[in-house]
Amino acid sequence: MTLEQLQQEYEEVKARGLALNMARGKPGADQLALSAGILDALENPVAEDGTDCCNYGVLDGIPEAKRLMAFMLDDKPENVFMGGNASLTLMYDTIARFHSFGVLGSTPWNKLPNVKWLCPVPGYDRHFAITEAFGYEMIPISMNDSGPNMDEVEQLVAHDESVKGIWCVPKYSNPSGASYSDDVVRRLASMPVAAADFRIMWDNAYCVHHLYNEVENQDQVLDIKAACEEAGNPDRYIKFASTSKVTLPGAGISAFAASPANMEEARARIGIQAIGHDKLNQLRHVRFLRDGEGIAEHMKKHAAILRPKFELVLKKFEEGLADVDNCRWTAPRGGYFVSLDVPAGCAKRVVALCKEAGVVLTDAGATWPYGNEPKDSNIRIAPTLPPLEELEQALDVLVLCIKLAAAE
Amino acid sequence: MTLEQLQQEYEEVKARGLALNMARGKPGADQLALSAGILDALENPVAEDGTDCCNYGVLDGIPEAKRLMAFMLDDKPENVFMGGNASLTLMYDTIARFHSFGVLGSTPWNKLPNVKWLCPVPGYDRHFAITEAFGYEMIPISMNDSGPNMDEVEQLVAHDESVKGIWCVPKYSNPSGASYSDDVVRRLASMPVAAADFRIMWDNAYCVHHLYNEVENQDQVLDIKAACEEAGNPDRYIKFASTSKVTLPGAGISAFAASPANMEEARARIGIQAIGHDKLNQLRHVRFLRDGEGIAEHMKKHAAILRPKFELVLKKFEEGLADVDNCRWTAPRGGYFVSLDVPAGCAKRVVALCKEAGVVLTDAGATWPYGNEPKDSNIRIAPTLPPLEELEQALDVLVLCIKLAAAE
Numbered sequence: 001m002t003l004e005q006l007q008q009e010y011e012e013v014k015a016r017g018l019a020l021n022m023a024r025g026k027p028g029a030d031q032l033a034l035s036a037g038i039l040d041a042l043e044n045p046v047a048e049d050g051t052d053c054c055n056y057g058v059l060d061g062i063p064e065a066k067r068l069m070a071f072m073l074d075d076k077p078e079n080v081f082m083g084g085n086a087s088l089t090l091m092y093d094t095i096a097r098f099h100s101f102g103v104l105g106s107t108p109w110n111k112l113p114n115v116k117w118l119c120p121v122p123g124y125d126r127h128f129a130i131t132e133a134f135g136y137e138m139i140p141i142s143m144n145d146s147g148p149n150m151d152e153v154e155q156l157v158a159h160d161e162s163v164k165g166i167w168c169v170p171k172y173s174n175p176s177g178a179s180y181s182d183d184v185v186r187r188l189a190s191m192p193v194a195a196a197d198f199r200i201m202w203d204n205a206y207c208v209h210h211l212y213n214e215v216e217n218q219d220q221v222l223d224i225k226a227a228c229e230e231a232g233n234p235d236r237y238i239k240f241a242s243t244s245k246v247t248l249p250g251a252g253i254s255a256f257a258a259s260p261a262n263m264e265e266a267r268a269r270i271g272i273q274a275i276g277h278d279k280l281n282q283l284r285h286v287r288f289l290r291d292g293e294g295i296a297e298h299m300k301k302h303a304a305i306l307r308p309k310f311e312l313v314l315k316k317f318e319e320g321l322a323d324v325d326n327c328r329w330t331a332p333r334g335g336y337f338v339s340l341d342v343p344a345g346c347a348k349r350v351v352a353l354c355k356e357a358g359v360v361l362t363d364a365g366a367t368w369p370y371g372n373e374p375k376d377s378n379i380r381i382a383p384t385l386p387p388l389e390e391l392e393q394a395l396d397v398l399v400l401c402i403k404l405a406a407a408e
Numbered sequence: 409m410t411l412e413q414l415q416q417e418y419e420e421v422k423a424r425g426l427a428l429n430m431a432r433g434k435p436g437a438d439q440l441a442l443s444a445g446i447l448d449a450l451e452n453p454v455a456e457d458g459t460d461c462c463n464y465g466v467l468d469g470i471p472e473a474k475r476l477m478a479f480m481l482d483d484k485p486e487n488v489f490m491g492g493n494a495s496l497t498l499m500y501d502t503i504a505r506f507h508s509f510g511v512l513g514s515t516p517w518n519k520l521p522n523v524k525w526l527c528p529v530p531g532y533d534r535h536f537a538i539t540e541a542f543g544y545e546m547i548p549i550s551m552n553d554s555g556p557n558m559d560e561v562e563q564l565v566a567h568d569e570s571v572k573g574i575w576c577v578p579k580y581s582n583p584s585g586a587s588y589s590d591d592v593v594r595r596l597a598s599m600p601v602a603a604a605d606f607r608i609m610w611d612n613a614y615c616v617h618h619l620y621n622e623v624e625n626q627d628q629v630l631d632i633k634a635a636c637e638e639a640g641n642p643d644r645y646i647k648f649a650s651t652s653k654v655t656l657p658g659a660g661i662s663a664f665a666a667s668p669a670n671m672e673e674a675r676a677r678i679g680i681q682a683i684g685h686d687k688l689n690q691l692r693h694v695r696f697l698r699d700g701e702g703i704a705e706h707m708k709k710h711a712a713i714l715r716p717k718f719e720l721v722l723k724k725f726e727e728g729l730a731d732v733d734n735c736r737w738t739a740p741r742g743g744y745f746v747s748l749d750v751p752a753g754c755a756k757r758v759v760a761l762c763k764e765a766g767v768v769l770t771d772a773g774a775t776w777p778y779g780n781e782p783k784d785s786n787i788r789i790a791p792t793l794p795p796l797e798e799l800e801q802a803l804d805v806l807v808l809c810i811k812l813a814a815a816e
Contacts, residue, residue: 026463089681100508101541272534278658
C-alpha cells in the first residue's frame with residue numbers, strides 16, 4: 001500500500017470512534033469471574049492454629065497462607081512473609097527500608113552520595129519508578145532471550161560499590177516474556193559483587209502464569225535462593241510474588257521470601273509499620289486455592305482465556321508486519337505481555353497514532369528507565385484486558401499504524 | 409492488711425494459674441461478632457461509579473468509601489485517601505515519605521543532622537516506635553485533662569527549626585482518655601512554629617468510640633483542619649482514622665485526610681508505592697456500615713459491651729485503691745484505655761507481680777518515648793479484650809499487686 005492508501009485507511013479507522021485499551025497488564029472480566037468464589041462468606045474466620053483472623057496480630061501471616069505462598073515463591077513457609085494486596089508495595093517498602101536503615105548493618109543508602117541500580121530493558125515501568133523516586137542512577141542492561149546480559153552485569157557490579165541492586169522478573173519477564181536460563185541465575189548468584197549490601201529484587205510476578213498446560217511447553221526457572229546458597233551468597237536475593245493475577249488484582253495477597261538474616265531484619269522493621277496484614281483475605285485465598293495443586297488447576301482456566309489472545313497477537317503480527325522492515329516481537333509461553341520492536345524512531349509515533357484512532361497502548365519508552373528509550377522502537381503489548389473481538393480490532397489498528405509510521 | 413497478709417493472698421492468687429491478658433487494646437470476641445455481616449458475599453462487587461472492585465486501580469479509593477471515611481475524619485470526601493487495613497501503616501508511611509523526600513519542597517529529614525518530635529505522655533507506644541525508628545529525638549510533653557500542655561509545646565516549636573512534629577490522639581486519647589479542648593486545638597493550629605515543615609500527626613483513632621449514647625456524655629473535639637485554615641496554617645495537619653475498632657481490627661479500612669497541597673504530594677508519592685488498596689474491602693465496609701448514621705448506630709452496640717467493662721475498672725479502683733496513697737486513674741467517656749498512676753517507682757513491680765500471677769498488662773513505661781518513664785508510675789489499662797468475668801478477676805489481681813508493691 002502507498003502512504004496515501006495507508007493514510008486513507010487510517011482516517012476511516014479513526015472515524016469509527018474506537019475506545020480500546022491495551023495500556024496495562026490487567027486481567028479481563030472473564031478472568032476475574034474465575035475467582036468469584038473467593039467472595040463467598042467466610043463462615044468460620046479462624047485459622048488452623050486457632051487465630052481469630054478478625055482481630056489484630058500475626059505480623060507475618062497465618063501459617064496456611066505462608067504455606068500457600070511458599071509454593072509460588074519456591075521456598076519454605078518459614079521463609080515467607082505475607083504482605084497486603086500488592087507485591088509492588090512490598091518491593092517499594094523493601095527499597096525504602098534499605099534507603100533509610102541500610103541492609104544488615106550497612107550504611108543507609110540515603111547517606112551515600114550516589115546509588116546505582118541495574119535495570120534490564122525492556123523492563124517494568126513501576127519497578128523503574130521506585131528506584132527513580134529514591135534518586136538512584138538507573139543503568140539499562142540489555143535483555144536476551146535467556147535473561148539480562150550477564151557480561152554487562154558482572155562488569156558493572158564487580159568494582160563499583162555504589163551499584164546496590166538489580167530488578168529481575170525471572171519468569172515470563174515483563175514485557176519480553178523471556179525466562180532466565182539456569183546459567184543466568186547461577187551467574188547472578190555467584191558473580192563477585194563490590195557492595196556487600198547488593199540485593200537482587202526477584203519479582204516472580206508470573207511464576208505460575210503459563211499459557212500452555214503441557215510441562216514441556218512451560219518455562220522453568222532455577223530457584224535464586226538455592227543458587228545463592230550454593231554460591232556462598234545466601235543473603236543476596238529477596239523474592240516477591242502475589243496472587244494479583246491469580247485471583248483478584250485489586251484484592252489479592254502478596255508475599256516475599258528471604259534468607260533468615262534478611263527476614264529477621266525485615267520483620268523487626270515491618271513490626272514498626274504494621275500490626276499484621278489482612279488475615280481474612282489470606283484465609284479466603286487458602287480456602288479458595290487450597291494448595292499448589294489448586295493454584296495450578298486454577299491457572300489452567302486463566303490460560304484457556306489468555307492463550308487465544310496471545311496467539312492472535314502473533315498471528316496478526318506475522319500476517320501484518322511480514323513486509324515491514326525492522327519489526328521484531330517476542331512469542332512468550334506465559335506472562336502478560338508481548339514485546340514489540342518497531343523501526344527505530346517510530347515507537348512514539350505509533351503509540352500516538354493508535355491513541356488518535358481510539359486504541360490506548362502503554363506509553364512508548366515506558367519500558368526504559370526514566371521513560372526514555374534512546375532508539376524509540378519498543379512497545380509493550382498488553383493483550384489481556386480486551387475481549388477477543390476487541391483485541392482483534394485493536395491489533396488491526398496497531399498494525400495499520402505501524403505501517404503508516406514506517407511509511408512516513 | 410499487713411504486708412504478710414498481702415503476700416499470702418498473692419501466693420494464693422498465683423496458685424490459681426490464671427492466664428488473662430490486658431496488654432493491648434484489642435476488642436473482645438463479642439465485639440467482633442457485631443461485624444459478622446461484613447463477611448457476607450459481595451454479590452455485586454461494583455462501585456457506584458461502575459468500577460469493578462476486583463481489578464486494579466483507583467489509587468485513592470472508591471467514592472463511596474471516601475464518603476464513609478470523610479464522616480470519621482470530619483472532612484470532605486475529596487480530601488480523603490483510602491489506605492489498607494491499618495492507619496498505623498499510613499502514619500508510618502507518611503513519616504517515611506517526609507524522611508526520604510521532605511515536605512512540600514523542604515529538605516528531606518534524612519538530610520538533617522537532628523530531627524526532634526513532640527510526644528504527649530502518657531501516649532501510644534506504636535507512635536513512639538515510629539519516630540524512634542527514624543532516629544528522631546523524642547521530647548515528652550505532659551498531658552492534661554484537656555490535651556497536651558500547650559505552654560511546653562509553644563515554647564519548644566517557636567524557635568527550634570529541628571522540631572518537626574507532634575503525635576496527637578485528640579479524642580479519648582490513648583491511654584488517658586482525655587480529649588483536647590477547643591483552646592488546645594486552636595493553639596496547636598495557630599502557634600508560631602519555626603519549621604515550615606512542622607506537621608501535626610492527628611490520629612483520630614477513637615473519633616466515634618463513645619461509651620455513652622447521650623450527646624451530653626460524649627466528648628467533642630474541634631476539627632483541626634478548620635482551626636488550621638482559620639489560623640492561616642492550612643497545611644499543618646494530617647488526619648488519620650480507621651475502622652479497626654469499628655468493624656474488624658485485622659481487616660478494617662483506613663484513611664487519611666489532608667489539605668490539597670499535602671494530598672497532592674502524598675498521592676503522587678504513594679502512586680509509586682501502590683496501585684490502589686483493597687477496594688473490595690472498601691465496598692464491604694460501605695455496604696455494611698452505609699453512612700455516618702450507620703456508624704453511629706453500630707458504635708452504640710460496641711458501647712453496650714464496653715461500658716460495663718470500663719465501669720467495672722473504675723468501681724474496682726475506687727473500692728480497692730481508696731486507701732493506697734498516690735494512686736490516680738482517669739475516667740474516660742470513650743476510647744479503649746484507662747490510665748493508672750501507681751506510687752512512684754512501683755509501676756514495673758506491679759506489672760511484674762501481675763504477670764507472675766497470670767495477668768498480662770501493657771509493659772510499664774510503654775506509654776513513654778523509648779519505653780522509659782522516669783517516675784515509673786504509669787500503667788495503661790486495656791479492659792476490652794477479656795470477657796467481663798475474666799476482667800473482674802484480672803482487676804482483683806491488679807489491685808492486690810498494687811497494694812503489695814506499695815507495701816513493699
